[in-house]
Amino acid sequence: MESGSVLQFLDNKSIFVIGATGFLAKIFVEKILRVQPNVKKLYLLLRAEDLKSATQRFHNEIIGKELFKVLKEKWGNNFNSFISEKITVVPGDISHEDLVLKNSKLEKELWREVDIVVNSAATTNFDERYDVALGLNALGAKHVLDFAKKCAKLKVFVHVSTAYVAGEKSGLILESSFSMGKTLNGVSGLDINVEMKVAEEELKQLQAQGASEKEITRVMKDLGTERARLFGWPNTYVFTKAMGEMLVGNFKGNLPLVIVRPAVVTSTFKEPFPGWIEGLRTIDSVIVGIGKGNITCFLGNPKVTVDLVS
Numbered sequence: 404m405e406s407g408s409v410l411q412f413l414d415n416k417s418i419f420v421i422g423a424t425g426f427l428a429k430i431f432v433e434k435i436l437r438v439q440p441n442v443k444k445l446y447l448l449l450r451a452e453d454l455k456s457a458t459q460r461f462h463n464e465i466i467g468k469e470l471f472k473v474l475k476e477k478w479g480n481n482f483n484s485f486i487s488e489k490i491t492v493v494p495g496d497i498s499h500e501d502l503v504l505k506n507s508k509l510e511k512e513l514w515r516e517v518d519i520v521v522n523s524a525a526t527t528n529f530d531e532r533y534d535v536a537l538g539l540n541a542l543g544a545k546h547v548l549d550f551a552k553k554c555a556k557l558k559v560f561v562h563v564s565t566a567y568v569a570g571e572k573s574g575l576i577l578e579s580s581f582s583m584g585k586t587l588n589g590v591s592g593l594d595i596n597v598e599m600k601v602a603e604e605e606l607k608q609l610q611a612q613g614a615s616e617k618e619i620t621r622v623m624k625d626l627g628t629e630r631a632r633l634f635g636w637p638n639t640y641v642f643t644k645a646m647g648e649m650l651v652g653n654f655k656g657n658l659p660l661v662i663v664r665p666a667v668v669t670s671t672f673k674e675p676f677p678g679w680i681e682g683l684r685t686i687d688s689v690i691v692g693i694g695k696g697n698i699t700c701f702l703g704n705p706k707v708t709v710d711l712v713s
Contacts, residue, residue, distance in 0.1 A: 413439045417516045419554075421497060421547050422524025423447035424464045426681050427563060427668055431521065432465065436489060437474050437675060446513060448493045448502065448524070457494035473675035497524050497543035502550055513554065520551040523563040525647075527684070529638040532620055533627030534602040536643040541595060544647035548654060559659045560651070566666040566710070568645040570636050578664070581649045587635030595646050598630060666710035686711070 413435065422428050435442055447465070451457035465471075466486060475482045493509065495502040504510045524547070526539045544562060551560045569576045570587045584593045605626055609619045627639030636642035648662055669690060670680035680687055692698035 410439050414441050415443045416518040416558075417444040417446065418442065418519045418521060419446045419448065419493075419513060419517045419551075421448045421520070421522040423449055424460060425523050425525070426684075427665070428521070428523040429465055429468065429470055429681075430671065431523070432490075433470050433474060433675060436485075437477070440485075440489075442489065444491060444516065445489055446491045446493050446517065448495045448497070450496050451494040454492065454494050454506075457492045461490075461492045468681070470671075470675065470679050470681075497522075497546050498538040500546050500549070502546060513550075515555060517551075517554040518556050518558050519561065520547065520554065520557065520559075521561045521563070522547045525563070525644065527640060529640045530624045530628060531639050531643075532623035533630065533639060534606055534623055536627055536639045537599060537602055537646070540640070540643035541646040541650060542599070545650040545654060548651045548658070552656065552658060557658065559661060560655070561661045561663060562648070562651050564644050564648050564662050564664050565641060566664045567641045568636075568648060568664065570641065580652050580662070581645055583649050583653050585649070590634055593634050595650065598646070601630065602626065665712045668712045 418435065420428055420432060423432060432445060432447065435445065447461065449457040449460045451460055478485045491509075493504065493513070495504050504513075522544060524539065524543060526536055528536075548560060548562075551557055568581070572587070583595075584591075586593050602623070606619070606623065609622055614622070624639070627642070631637065631639050631642035634642065636645065651660060651662070667685050669686060670678050680690070683691065689698065689701065693701075
């Protein structure tokens, strides 16, 4: 799709962005507001107890970032009114079936108005607690899909996954979808409901034993890694993201679904300005080290292709 047709498609559309405080989602929100100011509304779901907390997160973790400086310069004194007109903050939590939307009026507005749902919510820690990763990356995706199905005008559901659901295979890897229970190593028996029970029972047992939070975290992290490797994935993150793909693919029904699988996401390349980066994840620390002159050489295989997204 050409950029012009994308802008035309987004004109007067309402978009529900899940996980809006994430790095990729922030860039998405800024881009939409900058290149298509005629977008009707951006509803941003932020994990929060109430609207006050969600609004505070919005200002501190999204709009207050340097990423939005070009947009602020463009709108000048009208920036705040522009943001108020275009953005509605939605407190919620995708780890729950109903997303914990306590405002029934807003919930009905979303069902009535939303044209596009973009699910970018995830925990990206490679060794996340298994129960947490399942709740966000797997079941969370299903909960968002279930909500999207209730949106009367929905044109498309966009689910952000990762290229590394393919595991550590080499060579040509086709963009094939995951059927329910499909594993990377051919081991049978992957059942997401069973995985939920495994995590739940392990957690209950630890709590019954009076284990400390530190011990619970350690054991649940180890459990995630163990279950991932059992079925051929290298870590909990990519394993649970693969299960998320299985769930949205299996339960989408007639809903138009797009699954996006980016590789390593790094800084901005050109827009809104070069080099904006947040935090130090994956290869970011290497980039910063080279930029500061602290890393003058780096050992690697010259035959390997480094796949980065800017």
